[in-house]
Amino acid sequence: MDLHELVAALPEGAVLTDPDLLIGYRQDWARDPGAGTPAAVVRATCTADVAATLRWAHAHRVPVVPRGAGSGLSGGATAVDGGIVLSTERMRAITVDPITRTAVAQPGLLNAEVKRAVAEHGLWYPPDPSSFEMCSIGGNAATNAGGLCCVKYGVTTDYVLGMEVVLADGTPVRLGGPRLKDSAGLSLTKLFVGSEGTLGVITELTLRLLPAQPVQSTVVASFASLTAATEAILGITGTLRPSMLEFMDSIAINAVEDEMRMGLDRAAAALLVARSDAPGEFAAREAQIMVEACEKAGATEVFHTEDAEEGEAFTAARRFAIPAVERLGPLLLEDVGVPLPRLGDLVTGIAAIAERNDVTVSVIAHAGDGNTHPLIVHDPADADNTARAHRAFGEIMDLAITLGGTITGEHGVGRLKKDWLPDQLGPDVMALTRRIKDALDPHGILNPGAIL
Amino acid sequence: MDLHELVAALPEGAVLTDPDLLIGYRQDWARDPGAGTPAAVVRATCTADVAATLRWAHAHRVPVVPRGAGSGLSGGATAVDGGIVLSTERMRAITVDPITRTAVAQPGLLNAEVKRAVAEHGLWYPPDPSSFEMCSIGGNAATNAGGLCCVKYGVTTDYVLGMEVVLADGTPVRLGGPRLKDSAGLSLTKLFVGSEGTLGVITELTLRLLPAQPVQSTVVASFASLTAATEAILGITGTLRPSMLEFMDSIAINAVEDEMRMGLDRAAAALLVARSDAPGEFAAREAQIMVEACEKAGATEVFHTEDAEEGEAFTAARRFAIPAVERLGPLLLEDVGVPLPRLGDLVTGIAAIAERNDVTVSVIAHAGDGNTHPLIVHDPADADNTARAHRAFGEIMDLAITLGGTITGEHGVGRLKKDWLPDQLGPDVMALTRRIKDALDPHGILNPGAIL
Numbered sequence: 001m002d003l004h005e006l007v008a009a010l011p012e013g014a015v016l017t018d019p020d021l022l023i024g025y026r027q028d029w030a031r032d033p034g035a036g037t038p039a040a041v042v043r044a045t046c047t048a049d050v051a052a053t054l055r056w057a058h059a060h061r062v063p064v065v066p067r068g069a070g071s072g073l074s075g076g077a078t079a080v081d082g083g084i085v086l087s088t089e090r091m092r093a094i095t096v097d098p099i100t101r102t103a104v105a106q107p108g109l110l111n112a113e114v115k116r117a118v119a120e121h122g123l124w125y126p127p128d129p130s131s132f133e134m135c136s137i138g139g140n141a142a143t144n145a146g147g148l149c150c151v152k153y154g155v156t157t158d159y160v161l162g163m164e165v166v167l168a169d170g171t172p173v174r175l176g177g178p179r180l181k182d183s184a185g186l187s188l189t190k191l192f193v194g195s196e197g198t199l200g201v202i203t204e205l206t207l208r209l210l211p212a213q214p215v216q217s218t219v220v221a222s223f224a225s226l227t228a229a230t231e232a233i234l235g236i237t238g239t240l241r242p243s244m245l246e247f248m249d250s251i252a253i254n255a256v257e258d259e260m261r262m263g264l265d266r267a268a269a270a271l272l273v274a275r276s277d278a279p280g281e282f283a284a285r286e287a288q289i290m291v292e293a294c295e296k297a298g299a300t301e302v303f304h305t306e307d308a309e310e311g312e313a314f315t316a317a318r319r320f321a322i323p324a325v326e327r328l329g330p331l332l333l334e335d336v337g338v339p340l341p342r343l344g345d346l347v348t349g350i351a352a353i354a355e356r357n358d359v360t361v362s363v364i365a366h367a368g369d370g371n372t373h374p375l376i377v378h379d380p381a382d383a384d385n386t387a388r389a390h391r392a393f394g395e396i397m398d399l400a401i402t403l404g405g406t407i408t409g410e411h412g413v414g415r416l417k418k419d420w421l422p423d424q425l426g427p428d429v430m431a432l433t434r435r436i437k438d439a440l441d442p443h444g445i446l447n448p449g450a451i452l
Numbered sequence: 453m454d455l456h457e458l459v460a461a462l463p464e465g466a467v468l469t470d471p472d473l474l475i476g477y478r479q480d481w482a483r484d485p486g487a488g489t490p491a492a493v494v495r496a497t498c499t500a501d502v503a504a505t506l507r508w509a510h511a512h513r514v515p516v517v518p519r520g521a522g523s524g525l526s527g528g529a530t531a532v533d534g535g536i537v538l539s540t541e542r543m544r545a546i547t548v549d550p551i552t553r554t555a556v557a558q559p560g561l562l563n564a565e566v567k568r569a570v571a572e573h574g575l576w577y578p579p580d581p582s583s584f585e586m587c588s589i590g591g592n593a594a595t596n597a598g599g600l601c602c603v604k605y606g607v608t609t610d611y612v613l614g615m616e617v618v619l620a621d622g623t624p625v626r627l628g629g630p631r632l633k634d635s636a637g638l639s640l641t642k643l644f645v646g647s648e649g650t651l652g653v654i655t656e657l658t659l660r661l662l663p664a665q666p667v668q669s670t671v672v673a674s675f676a677s678l679t680a681a682t683e684a685i686l687g688i689t690g691t692l693r694p695s696m697l698e699f700m701d702s703i704a705i706n707a708v709e710d711e712m713r714m715g716l717d718r719a720a721a722a723l724l725v726a727r728s729d730a731p732g733e734f735a736a737r738e739a740q741i742m743v744e745a746c747e748k749a750g751a752t753e754v755f756h757t758e759d760a761e762e763g764e765a766f767t768a769a770r771r772f773a774i775p776a777v778e779r780l781g782p783l784l785l786e787d788v789g790v791p792l793p794r795l796g797d798l799v800t801g802i803a804a805i806a807e808r809n810d811v812t813v814s815v816i817a818h819a820g821d822g823n824t825h826p827l828i829v830h831d832p833a834d835a836d837n838t839a840r841a842h843r844a845f846g847e848i849m850d851l852a853i854t855l856g857g858t859i860t861g862e863h864g865v866g867r868l869k870k871d872w873l874p875d876q877l878g879p880d881v882m883a884l885t886r887r888i889k890d891a892l893d894p895h896g897i898l899n900p901g902a903i904l
Contacts, residue, residue, distance in 0.1 A: 099690055099793050144635045155633055157642065158610060173880045178791045180821040181598045181607055181861035183646055184869075184876050185903060186885050190609065190642030194635055211693060238551055241663060279734045339630045341551050369632040409633035417636075424636050428625045432892070433638050439891035440884070451637060 001039045001062070001082065009052040016041040025085040028070045028077040030416050036081030038065070043087045047164060047172050047203040053086055054201065054445075055170030063448045066197035068107060068139030071131045073333050074414025076143065076196045076450050083448075086201060088138050096121050101209045102161060102178040107138020107202050111145075114207070123209040126153040129410065130319045138202050144194030146410030148315070151368030152241045152277075153210075155410065157193040162206035165192050168199075168441040178206055191436075196412050197447040199440045216243055216275040217287035218311030221294035222268035222301040226351075229270035230344035233367045235293035236274060237340060240286050243277040245368030246318045249347075252362045252375070255324035256317050264317070265301055272367065273314045321364045325375045328360065332376035332393045338405030340370045349399045350374050357392040359385065371409035394420065413451045421451065453491045453514070453534065461504040468493040477537040480522045480529040482868050488533030490517070495539045499616060499624050499655040505538055506653065506897075507622030515900045518649035520559060520591030523583045525785050526866025528595065528648045528902050535900075538653060540590050548573050553661045554613060554630040559590020559654050563597075566659070575661040578605040581862065582771045590654050596646030598862030600767070603820030604693045604729075605662075607862065609645040614658035617644050620651075620893040630658055643888075648864050649899040651892045668695055668727040669739035670763030673746035674720035674753040678803075681722035682796035685819045687745035688726060689792060692738050695729040697820030698770045701799075704814045704827075707776035708769050716769070717753055724819065725766045773816045777827045780812065784828040784845045790857030792822045801851045802826050809844040811837065823861035846872065865903045873903065 007015045016022065017040045026035040039062075044050045057064045063083035070077055079085050091106035094114065098121045105114055111132040114125050128147035129135050135145065141163070146155045162176030176182060176189040192200055223229040229247065236242055248256065248271045257264045264271060272294065276286035287304050294302045305311055325331065338346045347363055350372075354361035365372035374396050378389030397407040397420045407413070407420045422430050430452075437444075437452055459467045468474065469492045478487040491514075496502045509516045515535035522529055531537050543558035546566060550573045557566055563584040566577050580599035581587050587597065593615070598607045614628030628634060628641040644652055675681040681699065688694055700708065700723045709716045716723060724746065728738035739756050746754045757763055777783065790798045799815055802824075806813035817824035826848050830841030849859040849872045859865070859872045874882050882904075889896075889904055 097793075099686060100791050101689070144639065146633045146635075150633055154610070157639060158606070167880075167884065171880050173878075173884060175881065177856065177858075179789050179823075179858055179861070181602055181789055181818070181823045182858040183596045183598075183787075183860045183862055183864045184858045185865060185873055185881070186651075186888060187596065187609060187642050187646045188881070188884065188888075190639050190645075191888075193642075194639045199638075234551060237553070278731060282731045282734070335635075337631050337633055339552050341549075366633070371631075371633045404629065406629075406631055406634040406636045408635045409631070410635055412635045413637060421637055426625075428619075428623050429627065429637070429640070432619065432625060432640065435891040436638060436640075436643075436888060439887040 003040055006053065006056045009056060010042065010049055011045055014043055014045065014049060016043065025067065025087065026079045028072040028075060030073055030075035030078065030414060032075045032078045032415065035078045036083065038079045038085045039082050041085045041087055043090050045090050047166065050086065050166045050201050050203050051170045051172050053084060054166055054168060057084055057445050058169045058443060061443050061445060063445050065447055066201045068136030068142065069110060069134055071135040072139060072143065072414060073411045074408065075416040076412050076414035078415050080448060088136070091203065096123065097178065098123065100178045103207045103209060105137050105205050105207060107136060107205065109137050111135050111137055111140055118209050119212065122212050124212045125159065125207060125209055127156045127159060130322065137205060141193050141202055141205055142196050143412035146366065146371065148244045148246060148366060151245050151366065152243045157190055159208045160189060160193050160205055161208050162189055163192060163202050164204035165200040165202050168443065168446050172203065176206065196414065196450050198437060198451050199446065214277050214279055214283065215308050216277045216311055217283040218305050218314055219274045219287050219290045219294065220303045220314050221272045221299040222265040223270045223298065224300050225269050226347050227344060228298040229272060230347065232272060232294045232297035232299060233343060234340065235297055236290050237368055239289055239293065242274045242290065242368055244273065244275040244315065246273045247365040247367035248318060248321055249363045251360065252321040252325055252364050255327060256321055259324050260317055260320065262313065262317055268300065273318050275311060322375065325362045325377065329377040329379055332378060332389055334374040334376065334393060334396050335408045335411040336396055336400035336405055337371040337409035338400055338403045342403040342405065343367065343370050345403055346372060346400065346405065350396055353392050353395045353399065357388040359389050359392050361392060415449050418451055455492055458505065458508045461508060462494065462501055463497055466495055466497065466501060468495065477519065477539065478531045480524040480527060482525055482527035482530065482866060484527045484530045484867065487530045488535065490531045490537045491534050493537045493539060495542050497542050499618065502538065502618045502653050502655050503622045503624050505536065506618055506620060509536055509897050510621045510895060513895050513897060515897050517899050518653045520588030520594065521562060521586055523587040524591060524595065524866060525863045526860065527868040528864050528866035530867050532900060540588065543655065548575065549630065550575065552630045555659045555661060557589050557657050557659060559588060559657065561589050563587050563589055563592055570661050571664065574664050576664045577611065577659060577661055579608045579611060582774065589657060593645050593654055593657055594648050595864035598818065598823065600696045600698060600818060603697050603818065604695045609642055611660045612641060612645050612657055613660050614641055615644060615654050616656035617652040617654050620895070620898050624655065628658065648866065648902050650889060650903050651898065666729050666731055666735065667760050668729045668763055669735040670757050670766055671726045671739050671742045671746065672755045672766050673724045673751040674717040675722045675750065676752050677721050678799050679796060680750040681724060682799065684724060684746045684749035684751060685795060686792065687749055688742050689820055691741055691745065694726045694742065694820055696725065696727040696767065698725045699817040699819035700770060700773055701815045703812065704773040704777055704816050707779060708773055711776050712769055712772065714765065714769055720752060725770050727763060774827065777814045777829065781829040781831055784830060784841055786826040786828065786845060786848050787860045787863040788848055788852035788857055789823040789861035790852055790855045794855040794857065795819065795822050797855055798824060798852065798857065802848055805844050805847045805851065809840040811841050811844050813844060867901050870903055
């Protein structure tokens with residue numbers, strides 16, 4: 001491939017072709033063994049670089065895989081053989097406007113960096129994927145990322161008021177802006193959020209912010225059965241809106257306890273960590289209501305703290321569950337969600353799938369919104385085990401669809417889950433998706449193989 | 453036009469062709485004098501009726517204007533000569549699920565009816581257009597309607613989790629569902645919200661609900677100047693998130709006082725009505741902070757009440773401002789919004805436009821989110837006055853665009869504002885909009901003339 005024209009259109013050093021450097025851009029955290037080798041990586045420094053890259057790629061029909069921090073779990077940034085990986089990691093500016101309570105951020109900034117920048121103004125950007133220290137805000141927008149606070153505060157799309165996005169042919173457009181209300185024309189901003197780089201490349205985001213989150217009360221409860229735990233979850237969400245409501249099963253509890261020695265109940269079948277950020281003493285009041293819901297559901301142990309640091313420690317324990325379980329072996333990380341009343345059916349169904357396929361599956365969940373992360377432990381050196389793990393991976397998605405749920409709550413479809421998408425959406429919605437894709441990317445250069 | 457095939461495909465009585473009955477479906481509240489006369493009105497009873505109508509219209513290339521309650525203010529439901537008006541007024545079912553905190557509503561239900569149905573379960577559907585007693589939930593979704601609570605609680609799109617929508621060719625599709633998190637495929641649900649019937653006809657909505665709103669504290673403040681009032685607005689929104697923050701100018705104050713005799717300060721240049729729904733005594737605490745912000749900005753009079761009924765009376769007064777000002781003469785109702793720091797420039801600019809064009813313009817506003825409703829009084833019997841009123845109408849939109857704002861915050865573009873849309877969005881975004889429209893409605897039968 002003749003890259004001279006591309007190199008000439010971009011700042012010095014923006015185009016990487018050294019095979020050693022390309023390796024680091026082949027995979028995201030889905031670690032797809034079938035990842036391709038790109039012809040080049042473009043590390044854009046500004047919107048003009050993104051536009052120049054897409055103009056060139058559009059003219060020459062070269063596939064472009066947009067990439068944020070590469071922390072995606074569905075293979076949305078898996079490189080394509082002979083294509084360009086277009087990285088936004090160097091686009092890292094942010095400005096905060098406390099009066100409109102908005103921030104304008106470039107896509108390469110990490111989620112945690114956005115949170116810190118706005119916190120300096122007493123403000124808060126809520127969405128908080130567990131990977132918030134290492135995932136980019138551009139990737140968050142591309143996947144409509146979620147997190148722990150979503151049960152009360154919603155997901156990324158709820159905080160994106162506007163964006164600059166470069167279309168497939170290299171045309172940059174501005175959509176929306178720092179206005180909470182705007183009914184002028186189609187809701188294009190919202191269409192690009194969650195489009196996983198298949199419709200355009202986001203080069204700037206206008207984010208809605210909230211006042212800094214108040215101190216939270218924390219409730220930790222252990223249960224002897226999954227039934228009791230799911231009953232407590234419904235008891236809590238039926239009464240109030242917790243600011244967090246997380247679930248870990250027995251395997252996750254023990255894996256975390258192995259590493260962190262916090263005194264978690266190793267005999268428990270399930271652990272819930274719930275929080276309230278209601279103002280002042282209302283947080284303690286809400287915590288008390290959650291304590292009672294857990295006790296009513298038959299919790300074996302319930303602990304309640306107003307101490308922010310102690311509460312953070314339990315939240316950190318929950319966030320640490322994925323790496324902790326990973327010590328048992330490489331993970332296939334699921335992301336299925338169901339309407340809340342079906343959560344119990346999902347969790348028990350997953351246990352049956354694990355048993356049937358003779359694989360270890362640990363379930364952790366953003367329980368308050370029905371979004372679970374079954375962690376399928378597998379051994380890549382064992383072909384049979386790996387095959388069974390992948391079978392379980394698919395069966396869990398099938399189960400979620402049967403229960404009226406989704407194959408992905410917050411990670412995106414990427415390449416890993418695209419074979420299941422038609423089962424969830426049906427042929428008519430797939431056709432509708434294809435029509436929009438073809439209208440916006442007629443040559444199919446943008447992230448080919450993702451979603452569709 | 454041969455309607456036999458259409459009549460045969462629908463239940464008895466669903467197709468109206470009596471000219472006397474058609475008259476009521478020619479206009480919405482924009483009262484467009486150039487409204488067409490439809491060939492027929494279809495009053496659908498179910499999704500199948502909508503699908504049959506669109507299949508027929510698609511085959512015969514007949515324009516279809518979808519219509520909810522007909523309370524739109526931008527002419528989005530203005531009938532087209534020889535077309536079909538497709539009314540959803542008879543589709544009025546709702547089911548509420550307190551566990552997932554969602555409701556599934558048909559489009560013909562009024563916003564107030566949705567609010568009442570969910571309130572029976574202790575739940576709350578926030579979006580509250582001033583017309584909530586007479587606008588339909590389907591129309592709300594089609595225009596991404598707003599209201600008074602949006603300053604804290606967001607707009608319609610923030611509450612639409614899923615929908616059934618019938619595409620231009622008559623294919624019904626289901627998008628999203630009762631899941632707070634769902635990253636499976638493109639964000640199609642959000643694309644259809646605010647599309648004003650140009651991409652499909654919504655036949656069912658899955659709505660996110662909140663726990664019932666707590667009792668509110670209310671602050672009413674009068675100001676001798678617009679500058680002082682806008683300073684108070686920024687003082688309030690810079691400190692906390694009011695559940696409501698409304699503005700009326702002198703003309704509106706006096707028009708309301710003429711009708712309601714509440715003791716409003718007739719000498720004031722501006723009146724703010726602000727509320728807090730923070731839990732328990734925090735509402736009073738937030739109200740106190742708002743009182744101090746108003747005093748600091750130089751309010752001439754500040755009143756504060758914890759009495760819910762009294763607070764509702766002031767909210768009702770603000771809601772009544774439009775009909776009250778209408779007693780001065782027929783209104784051209786504007787809906788421009790700006791980023792909050794430009795609100796003062798917008799309000800003073802509107803006064804200059806009114807003076808220059810020698811017309812009366814009263815400004816009321818959802819001040820907390822920068823969304824204003826300039827009310828242009830005109831006399832249809834006076835051609836010169838009417839021309840000046842329309843000139844002012846356009847100049848106000850031009851001004852909003854210049855200030856980085858929007859020509860419509862919550863009413864939609866419809867037919868009334870479409871000539872200004874390219875000025876706000878620019879040619880590239882218009883072209884993008886056109887590509888999506890053409891992909892989803894290749895024969896252009898859906899609400900032709902609206903938005904585009």
